[in-house]
Amino acid sequence: MDLRWEGDHWVGAFDAMASPCQLLLDPAPRERAEELLDLAAREARRIERKFSRYREDSVVHAVNAGAGAPVRVDEETARLLDFADRCYRLSGGRFDITSGVLRRAWVFDGSDRLPSAEKVERLRPLVGWERARWSPPEITLAPGMEIDLGGIGKEYAVDRILSLLVERFDSAVLVNLGGDLRASGPRASGAAWVVGIEDPSAEGVPVRSIDLRRGALATSGDARRFLEKDGTRYGHILDPLTGWPVAGAPRSVTVLADMCTEAGFLATLAMLHGLEAERFLETQGVSHWCFR
Amino acid sequence: MQLTEGHVTADRFVAGRAAAGPPGGERPSRAPLRGLSIREGLTAATCALIGMGAGVARAGEVDTAVLLYSEADRVTVLEGVVKGRREIGESGRAVGFRLTVDALTGASANGATPADRVQTFTSPSGRSAYTTPTGRTPLNDTFSDRRIAAGATWEEPLGRLSKGSLGLDVSWERDYSSFAASGVLSRDLFLRNTTLVAGASGSWDRVSPRGGAPESFSWMPPPAPGGGGDDDKRALAGGGTWASGGEEVWIFEDDDEGSEGPAKSKSTFDLLAGITQVIDRATILQVNYTRSRSIGYLADPYKLLSVLPAAGGESGTLAGPVGYRFEKRPDARTKHAVLGEAKHHFRRDMAGVSYRYMWDDWGVVSHTIDVRYLWQRDGPGFWEPHVRLYRQTAADFYARFLVDGEPLPESASADYRLGEMATYTVGLKYGRVLPSGHRAGIRVEYYEQRSEEPAGDPRVPSGSDLYPTVRAGIVQLDYSFDW
Numbered sequence: 111m112d113l114r115w116e117g118d119h120w121v122g123a124f125d126a127m128a129s130p131c132q133l134l135l136d137p138a139p140r141e142r143a144e145e146l147l148d149l150a151a152r153e154a155r156r157i158e159r160k161f162s163r164y165r166e167d168s169v170v171h172a173v174n175a176g177a178g179a180p181v182r183v184d185e186e187t188a189r190l191l192d193f194a195d196r197c198y199r200l201s202g203g204r205f206d207i208t209s210g211v212l213r214r215a216w217v218f219d220g221s222d223r224l225p226s227a228e229k230v231e232r233l234r235p236l237v238g239w240e241r242a243r244w245s246p247p248e249i250t251l252a253p254g255m256e257i258d259l260g261g262i263g264k265e266y267a268v269d270r271i272l273s274l275l276v277e278r279f280d281s282a283v284l285v286n287l288g289g290d291l292r293a294s295g296p297r298a299s300g301a302a303w304v305v306g307i308e309d310p311s312a313e314g315v316p317v318r319s320i321d322l323r324r325g326a327l328a329t330s331g332d333a334r335r336f337l338e339k340d341g342t343r344y345g346h347i348l349d350p351l352t353g354w355p356v357a358g359a360p361r362s363v364t365v366l367a368d369m370c371t372e373a374g375f376l377a378t379l380a381m382l383h384g385l386e387a388e389r390f391l392e393t394q395g396v397s398h399w400c401f402r
Numbered sequence: 403m404q405l406t407e408g409h410v411t412a413d414r415f416v417a418g419r420a421a422a423g424p425p426g427g428e429r430p431s432r433a434p435l436r437g438l439s440i441r442e443g444l445t446a447a448t449c450a451l452i453g454m455g456a457g458v459a460r461a462g463e464v465d466t467a468v469l470l471y472s473e474a475d476r477v478t479v480l481e482g483v484v485k486g487r488r489e490i491g492e493s494g495r496a497v498g499f500r501l502t503v504d505a506l507t508g509a510s511a512n513g514a515t516p517a518d519r520v521q522t523f524t525s526p527s528g529r530s531a532y533t534t535p536t537g538r539t540p541l542n543d544t545f546s547d548r549r550i551a552a553g554a555t556w557e558e559p560l561g562r563l564s565k566g567s568l569g570l571d572v573s574w575e576r577d578y579s580s581f582a583a584s585g586v587l588s589r590d591l592f593l594r595n596t597t598l599v600a601g602a603s604g605s606w607d608r609v610s611p612r613g614g615a616p617e618s619f620s621w622m623p624p625p626a627p628g629g630g631g632d633d634d635k636r637a638l639a640g641g642g643t644w645a646s647g648g649e650e651v652w653i654f655e656d657d658d659e660g661s662e663g664p665a666k667s668k669s670t671f672d673l674l675a676g677i678t679q680v681i682d683r684a685t686i687l688q689v690n691y692t693r694s695r696s697i698g699y700l701a702d703p704y705k706l707l708s709v710l711p712a713a714g715g716e717s718g719t720l721a722g723p724v725g726y727r728f729e730k731r732p733d734a735r736t737k738h739a740v741l742g743e744a745k746h747h748f749r750r751d752m753a754g755v756s757y758r759y760m761w762d763d764w765g766v767v768s769h770t771i772d773v774r775y776l777w778q779r780d781g782p783g784f785w786e787p788h789v790r791l792y793r794q795t796a797a798d799f800y801a802r803f804l805v806d807g808e809p810l811p812e813s814a815s816a817d818y819r820l821g822e823m824a825t826y827t828v829g830l831k832y833g834r835v836l837p838s839g840h841r842a843g844i845r846v847e848y849y850e851q852r853s854e855e856p857a858g859d860p861r862v863p864s865g866s867d868l869y870p871t872v873r874a875g876i877v878q879l880d881y882s883f884d885w
Contacts, residue, residue, distance in 0.1 A: 185494055188562050189451050196447035200440045247562040266451065278884075280783075280835045295750065317405060369448045372441075379440070388406050394441050400406040 113140070113147055118299065122147035126154035127264050129288025136281035136298050146279055150271045154287060157267040161190070161259045163210070173249055174256045180248040188247050190259060190266065197262070197375050198239045204382040205375065208251075209350035210258030211236045216355070218335035218346040230353040237350050265328055265374035268292050272370075284322070292326035292370045310362040310401050318399060320366070328373035330381045331362025331401070347381040358385035366397040446595055449680065462488030462496075462885035473874040476541065477508040487555075488885050494559035502551040502573075509541035513729065513816035515708040515803050515868060516540070517722040523706065524623055525612050539870050542704055549575045564589040569603075577703075580607040586674070599690070601674040610665035611703040618730035619810055622706060668698030684747040694737040701731040705817045708803040724806045729815040731799070737762040750778040765798035766820065783834035788847070790827040796820060802868055818853070821869070825851040829876065840883040847876040 112123045120143040122133035133150050135143050163170045173181045183191065197205040211233055215225040236254045243250040251257065259266075268285050272292050275283045282297040293303050302323045306316030310331055320327070335346035337355075344355040363380045367373035376394055380387040391398040464486040472478040481504035489496045512523060516537050523540060524531045534540040551573035558566050564587065571582040584603030591598065609615055616622075676690035708723040743756035758770040774788040797820040799813035829847030836842060853869035 185559070185562060193447050193451040196443065200443045200447075269448070269451075278835070318407075368445075371451060372444050372448045375444060376441070388408065392408050396408075396441070398408045402404045402406070 111147055111151055113144055118301075119297075120147075122150070124151040124154070126151060127158045127267065127287060129264070131288060132284075132286040132291075133275075134284040134286070134303060135279070136283070138279065138281060142279070146275055146283075149274060149278075150285060153271045153274055154267050157263060157270065160186075161263045163256070163258050163260065170257060170259055173251065176249070176251055178250065178253045180243075180245075180250040182248050184247075190262065191244055191249060192246070193266075193371070194257075194259070194262065195239065195244055201375075201379050201382070203239075203351060204349070205261070205379055206237065206239050206350040207257045207259060207261065208239050208242060208255055209237050209348055210260070211254070211256050212348045212350070212353055215353075216337075216346075216348060218337055218344075220334065221337060222339040224337055224339050224344070234353045237353065261378060262371060262374060264288065264290050265326075265370040268326065268370035290326075290328045290370055290374060291322075293322050293324055296323045307364050307399050322366075325366055325368055326370035326373045327364055327366055328370050328377050329362055329364040330374070330377035331360060345381075347378075349382060356382055356384045359383075360387050360400045360402050362401045363387060363391070364399040365391065445682070446680070450595070462486060463882060464885045465880065465882045467878055467880040469876065469878045471874060471876050473508070473872055475509070476872065476874075477506060477510050480505050486885055494557070494565065496557040498555040498557070500551075500553040500555075500571075502549070504549050506547045506549070509543035510704075511818055511870070512540050512542040513705040513707055513818075514540040514723070514726055515710065515816075517708070519722050521723070523726065525704075530612065539867060540706075547575055547577075549573060549578075551580075560587075563591070571605075577611045578607065578609055580605055582606070584672075595680040597678040599674065599676040599678070601672075603672045603674075605670045606667065607670070607698075608665055608667045609699055609703060614664045615666040615699065615701075615703045616728040618701065619727050619814075622726040622728065666699030666703075668696055668700055670694060670696040686745045688741075688743045690739075690741045692737075692739045692741075694739075695734070696737075697734045700733060700735055701729050701815070702817055703728070705729045705815060707801065707814055707816045709806050710803050712805055712807050723803075727804060729817065730813045731815055732764065732813050735762055735764055752776040752778075760794075764820070765796070766794055768792065768794035783832060786831040786833065786845075788827070788829040788831065788845075790825075792823075792825045792827075794823055796822040818869075818872075821853055823851055823853045825849065827876075833880075840881065842882075843878075843880045845876070845878040845880070847878075849874040849876060 114121055119137065120133075120135040120140075122135070122143065124131050124133075124147065131151070131154060133147050135146060138146075159165060160168055161170050162168045163174065165171060169183060169187045173183065194205075194207045198207075212230070215229045215233055217223070236252070236256075241252055242255060242257070249257075264287050268287050268290050269292065271287075272283065272285045272294055275285070276294050282293065282295055282303075284293040284303045285291060291305065297303070302321035305320045305322045305327060307318040307320065307327075307329075309315050309317045330347070332346060337344040345359045345361070347356045347359050348354065349356045359381045363377045365373040365377040365380065367376060373396075376391070376396060377398075380391050380398070380400070383390040388398075388400050391400070464484070466485075467481075467483045469481040469483070470478070471481070481502065483500070483502050485498070485500040487496055487498040514521065514523065514534075516534075516539055518536055520536060521534045521540055522531055523534070523542065525544070530544055532542060532544055551571065553569060553571035555567055555569040558568075560566050566588075567586045569582075569584040569586075571580070571584075573580045582603060582605035584601060586599060586601035588597055588599045590596070672692055672694045674690060674692045676688065678686065678688045681687055705728070706726040707729055709725050709727055710723050737760060739758060739760040741756060741758045743754065745752060745754045753775045754773070756770075756772045758768075758772075760766070760768045760770075770790065770792045772788075772790045774786055777785045777787075779785065797815065799811060799815060800817075800820045800822075801811070801814045802816055802821075804810070804814060827847055827849045829845055831843055831845040833841060833843030849872075851872040853871075
């Protein structure tokens with residue numbers, strides 16, 4: 111963890127969820143800023159530990175290891191599953207936390223190695239939230255099925271950390287976990303936090319700067335994860351209904367909303383709309399930035 | 403690289419890129435685009451996800467407060483409260499405690515009417531006495547009481563959406579003790595946008611005033627020898643006097659258990675049903691109904707009624723009361739109350755309004771309106787103005803006095819709390835978060851209570867105030883921190 115004073119605000123940095131994370135704070139005593147930074151980092155790591163599918167002691171691992179038997183989950187996990195369930199319904203099945211198994215077939219390494227159609231077909235029966243039985247507080251997955259909360263975990267962590275911080279700190283706060291971020295409100299000086307949106311194909315090059323006083327930004331898309339064969343580019347957003355990458359998806363979508371979970375879901379859902387991503391976002395009435 | 407932006411703040415969206423050509427590959431039929439409904443549905447879902455913080459970081463909180471309530475020339479109450487709640491692990495289980503200590507000093511209207519002579523009043527035993535000057539509202543200033551109350555609650559999740567809680571409360575005063583137990587069940591529905599609550603509680607109270615509780619409508623005993631004179635008042639206020647074979651023995655009340663004579667008891671059973679509804683992400687509506695049934699000794703052992711001579715008597719107008727009777731109330735009371743409360747969060751501020759309607763089988767009907775607005779300043783502080791309006795009708799048996807020679811009614815009380823009245827409270831609170839993260843606040847309020855003054859009664863001295871206005875000031879300091 112690292113905390114430094116930047117003229118008129120604190121900047122705290124830590125690593126969590128395999129991303130560089132930041133905490134921006136309006137003026138406060140240094141001990142206070144350290145305390146808040148510590149709290150933010152601890153909460154981020156708690157959520158990471160609890161919901162990472164890579165860790166054997168995580169809740170997600172326990173659910174995935176259920177092998178057809180019901181697994182009882184705690185309150186917080188249940189709320190996330192309720193939320194995922196809601197997202198699944200709202201998106202007409204496009205947003206599906208069981209679609210992660212398709213990664214066994216798809217490896218987006220920039221090469222031209224597409225999986226065989228049979229391989230994808232064999233995995234498709236394992237995809238589909240409607241095949242999971244979510245009967246709170248118990249979830250039952252068919253053998254071979256898996257859930258992955260990676261699509262909402264980071265955004266959830268941003269919202270959680272922000273709400274923890276504003277309970278303790280009345281001045282302005284911005285929480286940034288690897289580009290998904292949220293600001294609590296106007297700064298004492300009246301100024302906004304300035305947030306840059308990067309060109310996804312040229313990392314570190316901001317092409318837009320946004321004055322953010324309150325609200326959340328979340329981005330979906332990763333320009334480095336794709337396959338390309340016979341002139342067709344396959345982005346890494348997989349359509350759970352086909353098992354194949356969404357055709358015509360933007361390289362990245364950034365959405366501004368009140369909460370980070372909301373922004374993240376809308377950004378992902380826009381990607382899943384492929385060529386119609388922009389039109390979808392317009393109908394949602396949210397500020398957005400789409401790169402193609 | 404091409405960037406397309408859309409902004410809700412602009413008059414029109416920056417033109418989005420239209421779909422270029424047919425989408426590649428075969429796609430299964432999809433649900434149609436659902437427009438804004440996605441966002442609307444999402445709002446409730448994200449609130450449910452983030453709103454109910456089951457955090458590890460904030461496991462508990464302790465609130466402390468000191469309250470000073472002071473009526474002009476009357477009662478002053480100093481009260482300290484410490485309460486806390488703490489979650490046990492992440493299971494949703496929680497324990498809570500509450501400790502209250504208060505000290506009451508000063509005088510309270512005893513129910514008798516003003517008279518054109520000095521009036522002397524005694525306790526049920528006749529042991530302690532106090533006097534009231536001519537033309538003044540009789541006030542019992544022998545009050546000096548301390549109360550200690552303690553309570554504990556246990557909250558237990560029952561499944562993922564339901565919660566049960568059990569509470570126990572006890573309180574002690576020199577002449578009053580109470581024990582109460584309660585249980586509440588709550589259940590969340592519809593993505594936690596709706597919460598239903600049902601509860602029941604019972605309390606068992608025991609009144610044991612100095613010298614025993616008086617018999618209903620019994621005459622106030624004459625002062626014991628040596629008691630009642632103005633000169634003795636000060637001493638008597640703090641203690642009592644006991645005549646024994648011509649000698650006077652002074653006994654201070656603190657040494658007197660006050661348990662001689664008959665103690666009385668009452669039981670109260672309450673039922674509660676309520677619903678809390680999240681209207682939108684910023685608005686919460688709550689409606690509660692409570693039914694409360696009390697049986698047993700419901701009178702106040704310190705309240706009297708003046709018995710005035712019948713009007714038209716030769717010397718009736720100025721003779722003053724022929725005596726005083728202790729009050730009598732029905733031995734059962736059923737109260738109903740409906741409380742509606744709405745809270746709305748603005749971008750930073752918060753407004754709350756509540757209305758309570760209460761009615762009972764004693765004929766008391768009351769309305770309470772309470773409005774507050776939390777104004778969040780830039781920086782760590784907030785201001786909260788508060789207004790409360792209250793109005794009640796009198797109990798059927800409320801009587802300002804009894805008339806000599808007339809048959810006694812079934813029940814009668816001159817306790818101003820059962821009379822017609824209107825009160826208002828205005829106040830302002832300032833609170834802030836300290837650099838330590840602890841929260842501190844100060845609240846200052848003014849309270850006034852008025853009763854409609856009926857036409858002057860010839861049996862009480864003209865110019866005396868039968869329904870005096872009560873004014874009070876309230877100052878409260880509070881301090882909270884995480885536990």
